[in-house]
Amino acid sequence: MVGLAEVIAASFLAGFIGSITGLGGASITTPLLTLMGVPIKNAIAAGIISIIATSSGAASSYVRGGMSNLRAAMFLEMFTIVGAILGATITLFVMPRLLYFLFAGFLLTSFIGLRRHLGDELPSEVIQDRAARWLGLTGSYYDEKLGRMVSYKLTRPLAAGGGMFVAGIASGMLGIGAGAFKVAVHELILKMPSKVSSTTSTFIIGMTALAGASVYFNSGLLYLTLAAPMAVGTTLGAMAGSRILGRLSNKTTRIIFLVVVAFFIVQMLVRGVLE
Amino acid sequence: MSHNEKLELMVSLVLIGGVVLSLGVLVLALAGYSLRFGQEIIMDDEYRVAAENFFAYVFSLQRYSFTATGLLAAGVVILMLTPYVRVLTSLVYFASEKDLKYVLITAFVLAVLTVSLLTH
Numbered sequence: 001m002v003g004l005a006e007v008i009a010a011s012f013l014a015g016f017i018g019s020i021t022g023l024g025g026a027s028i029t030t031p032l033l034t035l036m037g038v039p040i041k042n043a044i045a046a047g048i049i050s051i052i053a054t055s056s057g058a059a060s061s062y063v064r065g066g067m068s069n070l071r072a073a074m075f076l077e078m079f080t081i082v083g084a085i086l087g088a089t090i091t092l093f094v095m096p097r098l099l100y101f102l103f104a105g106f107l108l109t110s111f112i113g114l115r116r117h118l119g120d121e122l123p124s125e126v127i128q129d130r131a132a133r134w135l136g137l138t139g140s141y142y143d144e145k146l147g148r149m150v151s152y153k154l155t156r157p158l159a160a161g162g163g164m165f166v167a168g169i170a171s172g173m174l175g176i177g178a179g180a181f182k183v184a185v186h187e188l189i190l191k192m193p194s195k196v197s198s199t200t201s202t203f204i205i206g207m208t209a210l211a212g213a214s215v216y217f218n219s220g221l222l223y224l225t226l227a228a229p230m231a232v233g234t235t236l237g238a239m240a241g242s243r244i245l246g247r248l249s250n251k252t253t254r255i256i257f258l259v260v261v262a263f264f265i266v267q268m269l270v271r272g273v274l275e
Numbered sequence: 276m277s278h279n280e281k282l283e284l285m286v287s288l289v290l291i292g293g294v295v296l297s298l299g300v301l302v303l304a305l306a307g308y309s310l311r312f313g314q315e316i317i318m319d320d321e322y323r324v325a326a327e328n329f330f331a332y333v334f335s336l337q338r339y340s341f342t343a344t345g346l347l348a349a350g351v352v353i354l355m356l357t358p359y360v361r362v363l364t365s366l367v368y369f370a371s372e373k374d375l376k377y378v379l380i381t382a383f384v385l386a387v388l389t390v391s392l393l394t395h
Contacts, residue, residue, distance in 0.1 A: 001316035004305065042318070049351060053294070056357045059291035064282045068280060070372040074365060074377065077384050085391050135376065182381055206358040207384070213355060214391045215282040223317045225308070228301050231354055235298050 002036040007226065008233040010036070011050055015237025020059035020245050021257040022198030024177025024205045025234055026153035028266050029063060038226065042177035043194020045221040048213045051177045052231040054204025055079045056168050057238035062199040066141040067246070069196055072154055072186075077136055079161040080182075080204060084211040088171060100272030101168070107180055107265045120252065123191040126153045141196060144246040152193055160189040164204075172212050177205035194250035196258070202238075289364050293357030297350045304346030311329050311343070324346070329355065329392040359388060 011025070018179050028048035033043040033212030060067045119187045128137070137154040163185035171178035179201045186197035245253070321344060326332035333352055339345025362385045369377040 052354055056290045056294045060287050060294055063287045074380050081387050210358045211391050217329050220325055222293055223318045223322050225322040227351050228347045229304055232301050
């Protein structure tokens with residue numbers, strides 16, 4: 001069986017990558033811990049707790065200075081938590097094999113969409129729709145890499161809410177943050193700049209994970225001895241990652257994201273075939 | 276201080292407070308645990324989370340007092356409460372700003388979350 005130090009190290013890595021890309025990191029820890037001999041269901045249950053750690057650890061530094069868009073996040077959370085609870089319930093009736101393929105499909109759409117935008121450092125002029133104006137969805141942040149303040153406007157929040165609902169379902173079904181899909185929704189529908197997108201996703205996944213975690217509480221799958229080292233590792237990793245994000249370019253963030261997502265797609269397809 | 280900055284400050288203080296507190300408690304707990312058991316991750320009933328729901332678990336923590344198990348559980352609970360308190364704080368902020376749209380939005384999130392934590 002795996003030891004405390006290995007779990008902390010694996011979780012540190014997941015928290016570090018997670019905080020930069022807007023992913024929860026559970027899609028990294030779950031397969032890693034499984035390889036180390038932890039039963040998959042226990043890895044998933046503890047992974048949900050570590051998503052909350054990544055989210056809170058990284059977001060605590062992102063929200064200052066407007067890097068995350070709090071109003072957009074709170075609006076989108078309405079959709080994602082309902083999806084998460086629904087997803088966790090649906091899982092009881094669905095074949096696991098179908099879940100893996102469904103998830104790979106979700107990731108693939110976000111992969112294709114984002115790859116097309118790889119060249120743009122910032123979204124070009126955005127015209128807000130009525131709902132976005134009503135919700136006051138604008139923002140600005142200081143971009144360390146560009147060395148200036150960046151102001152931006154968001155659009156189509158209702159369509160994005162629909163996307164978040166779907167992300168919530170995937171999250172509840174698979175016990176992950178579904179950050180990959182959230183980032184894609186932020187960038188492709190809302191037109192968020194990449195850094196705002198990943199940091200806002202980091203902020204939201206904590207809430208999605210908490211809604212999902214509630215389901216695991218009476219499942220008997222959650223062990224403190226696994227959740228605790230994972231929480232410590234991911235928190236430290238997330239704090240370290242969030243320190244360097246500002247210095248990366250939006251393009252670099254997106255490339256790291258795409259590489260990690262490509263890895264997940266393969267992983268999900270393999271699991272689906274083997275199931 | 277602009278409106279958004281005040282909200283950002285409050286939310287960030289809640290998050291950093293929750294994370295630092297839970298991290299401190301968990302590091303202490305893990306140190307105590309590894310003094311007794313070394314590197315081994317024990318997965319038995321002593322360390323299994325078992326409760327009707329989240330809030331029932333929170334209230335059941337009193338029985339542990341300052342044992343390593345109690346501290347491990349407290350650290351995990353503090354971590355889980357962090358996003359919950361964050362929504363609560365945002366709701367209070369929007370209410371004090373009389374921003375009805377966002378009061379309704381955060382109240383909805385808080386209500387769904389509370390029901391989910393109470394019923395599972």
